[in-house]
Amino acid sequence: MTFPEFRSPWWLLFAAVAVAVAAGYVLVQRWRHRNTLRFTNLALLEKVAPHRPGPKRHLPVALMVVGLLLLAVALAGPTAAQKVPRNRAIVVLVIDVSLSMQATDVTPSRIAVAQEAAKAFADDLTPGINLGLVAFSGTASVLVAPTTGREAVKRAIDHLQLSERTAPGEGIFAALGSIDTLAAVLGGSDQAPPAHIVLMSDGKQTVPESPDDPRGGYTAARLAHDKGVPVSTISFGTRHGTVAIENERIPVPVDDDGLREIARLGGGSFFTASSLDELRSVYDTLQEQIGYEITRGDASRTWLVAGSLFVSAAAGTGLALNRRIP
Known part of the structure; x- marks a missing residue:
């Protein structure tokens, strides 16, 4: 397996944005869960909302994180061997x-x-x-x-x-x-x-x-x-x-x-x-x-297209599942 070489490797630091988004999302979910257990009557909640959100609610953020990582690679200018x-x-x-x-x-x-x-x-x-x-x-x-x-x-x-x-x-x-x-x-x-x-x-x-x-x-x-x-x-x-x-x-x-x-x-x-x-x-x-x-030669196009598709999918699934963009 060969790894690409980069023209502007400093742009890989943009991946920190994706990591921050993922970490922030996890912290927010834990904070919400903790407050729910602390201040909510669970018996009443079970009657009012018996169907709790499933794992699918996390899909938009997961797609967004992957998309940001792919865009970070594209910005770094990957190169590949070409004949x-x-x-x-x-x-x-x-x-x-x-x-x-x-x-x-x-x-x-x-x-x-x-x-x-x-x-x-x-x-x-x-x-x-x-x-x-x-x-x-x-x-x-x-x-x-x-x-x-x-x-x-x-x-x-x-x-x-x-x-x-x-x-x-x-x-x-x-x-x-x-x-x-x-x-x-x-x-x-x-x-x-x-x-x-x-x-x-x-x-x-x-x-x-x-x-x-x-x-x-x-x-x-x-x-x-x-x-x-x-x-x-x-x-x-x-x-x-x-x-x-x-x-x-x-x-x-x-x-x-x-x-x-x-x-x-x-x-x-x-x-x-x-x-x-x-x-x-x-x-x-x-x-x-x-x-x-x-x-x-330049090989960033594939990464750019893939990153854009993942970010677009994140926005679409966010609206469809959660009625908001992640």
Whole structure:
């Protein structure tokens, strides 16, 4: 159970009014009861008024006290966590287009499924976010600079071309460059707009040989982390994938370990997927993480409405039961 935070907590002292009303009512009732016993002929009272007021007579005051307590909370300005769409944020989708992506262990092929899921991600991403696209194999290219338009991104996804070798570091470096460029253009704030890189790959880095090389994946992930840009990775495919190269079947298993380490160093999340449904699920999770932020917003309206209803009910029941407003 979580308790609300308040913008003006001193207004909670208004609850003392509700406590005073309740205490005063109890004291008055005791005083009346004591005077009745002291000065009234009980035998005569039993004949004149055999039906004494029931517990319902206390209902208006009880409603009034609850209503005042609710109004005290409303006046204190309670806040609650709210999911708000991000604006001005930048997301760069970095997709592996090495030859291993033509493997058919994911039907009809890794690249075809990746394209379908990536386009769905582009469609579902919060409209105010700038989305860019980078493709990498042995080198990387910024196919679409981050923009709020989605059609250019989807067209570029449809026309991805496979090539030799795998250099995830180059993909991350290219994404960081496009983020820096757009951040400089947007300006207008002391803080750079929030950014996130989503890298999807299926194989082990082949260029350069070591991921810790100055242009390697681990080095790029560290740089992204230093810049405050999380790098989330998706390991897509299975360990049984193969591709035909010069009439020879070459194994192309996914590299979970390498991509997990890039995500760890980059301060992002690591995901695995081996089917279209799983890949869509991963993108849905990323959409929730990237597309929205949790902020604290005003939550006083509910308390104000409830308090007003209770006070109104107190007045109504007071007139109906006791012929007076409590």
